[in-house]
Amino acid sequence: MxxxxxxxxxxxxxxxxxxxxxxxxxxxxxxxxxxxxxxxxxxxxxxxxxxxxxxxGDDGESGFSGVTLAHNVESEERVEAVLAEAVAAGGELVKEAGDTFWGGYSGHFADPDGHLWEVAYPPLDDEADGE
CATH class of the missing domain: 3.10.180.10 (2,3-Dihydroxybiphenyl 1,2-Dioxygenase, domain 1)
Incomplete structure (x- = not known):
């Protein structure tokens, strides 16, 4: 990407x-x-x-580009930690971490160019993993 x-x-x-x-x-x-x-x-x-x-054309400097990148992590605590790392590095917290409608936990940050990243903990059970 x-x-x-x-x-x-x-x-x-x-x-x-x-x-x-x-x-x-x-x-x-x-x-x-x-x-x-x-x-x-x-x-x-x-x-x-x-x-x-x-x-x-390079005319999309503002507004939503229609793309959000996702980074899945192993716990709710790790979601919070990655969001904090991004903010400390100069990113912008766009959406506080919290419970999601799909049963997970996530939050969003934007990098210095406004690219949106979702940091998510998707609790998967053994069936979802194919085990």
């Missing part, structure tokens, strides 16, 4: 230094940053260049 960001250095600090995501080495001055996650990679790329690459 690639996020178009307005300030690459600020976003690298947020994800690498603030949230502690493991970043691959990158050349100084490179216009892309990659983070290796379990089962996927997160990449950050300047928003204008990402829009240009996709041949769409």
């Amino acid at each position: 690639t996020l178009g960001v307005s300030d690459l250095d600020e976003s690298v600090r947020f994800y690498r230094d603030g949230l502690g995501l493991p970043m691959q080495e990158r050349d100084p001055g490179s216009d892309v940053a990659f983070f290796t996650l379990d089962g996927t990679w997160l990449s950050l790329y300047p928003r204008a260049l990402l829009a240009e690459d996709a041949t769409v």
